[in-house]
Amino acid sequence: MTQRWHASSVSSTLQRFIVGKPAARITAAVCIGSFWARTGYDASMTGDASGPIDGARYGHTNLIARDWRRLSDWYVRLFGCTPVPPERDYSGPDLERGTAVPKAALQGVHLRLPGHGDDGPTLEIYTFATTDGASEGGIDRPGFRHIAFAVADVHTARRRVLDEGGSAVGEVVTLTTADGRRVTWCYVTDPEGNAVELQSWAPPA
Template identity: 60%
Template sequence: MRYVHTNLIAKDWRRLADFYINVFGCVPVPPERHYEGEDLERATGIEGAILEGVHLRLPGWGEEGPTLEIFSYNNLQESLPVAVNRPGYTHIAFEVADVAAIRRKVIAHGGSAVGDIVTLTARNGAKVTWCYMRDPEGNMIELQRWSKP
């Protein structure tokens, strides 16, 4: 058994994929996907569903590593804003060399800040410098950098 991917449903999958490619160095894994028809409708329970998008290889894991699957449906439901304290999946995290620099890059590419950059000390003395951000569609991202005790 192995972990394969996490799916992110986007309003504009191409724009959101470009954000993750340009900010975090994710790499597209061809082919782009386009699904429709009876089997998709049966699997999703959505009549007339059309699903398209791309898989992006996440950085740091090589050619066989997990992907971020960014898809769009032809018929989207409204969603609640993502919040760090709302039950369920809340964010993805990237370990980065410079939290402040990547924070600026996220903002320059259409994302936004949620709070400030802070440093916390774990019980073993290790320190983590981190912050929460939002991608251009409001999905939460954590930027983090660990230092040894």
């Protein structure tokens, strides 16, 4: 059976040892590297992971509209947003699992926000086929619903969010756009219940 060491206990022991001993700091640094290599330590296996989620980059702000075409045209006319094809048209079991909305179906578009270049964030405007059963705070309720971050790995990022006091909304799923690109994504919430999407894009298979 492989013995698991907790990083915090090892670090505190070393700190007590090297206080006021410059030479010991060098020795300790070498020992730490050797120790982690022998034990197969991985920071992701502990609760000590720190720093930003790997690859995190702001992706989009989501707006659930009653009429996505009319509302997206308004943002294009007034603010100079530009449509990013293809238009979205999603439905089916994967969308239901991802949104936690029964019989979910939606259409919409991404608009590139002005002033941030061709790779800047977008405004995602969607309309669900029905919002009759939309719950308070639900992903399908009209209004600004979530912000989104692109991440290197959705499953890893989701675990990190849950470890840091967030909550899960739906499951991790993968959808395919009309031009064949695949997006793996999920919804989570921050510790105060605000919705956040985690997503990772892949080129067409």
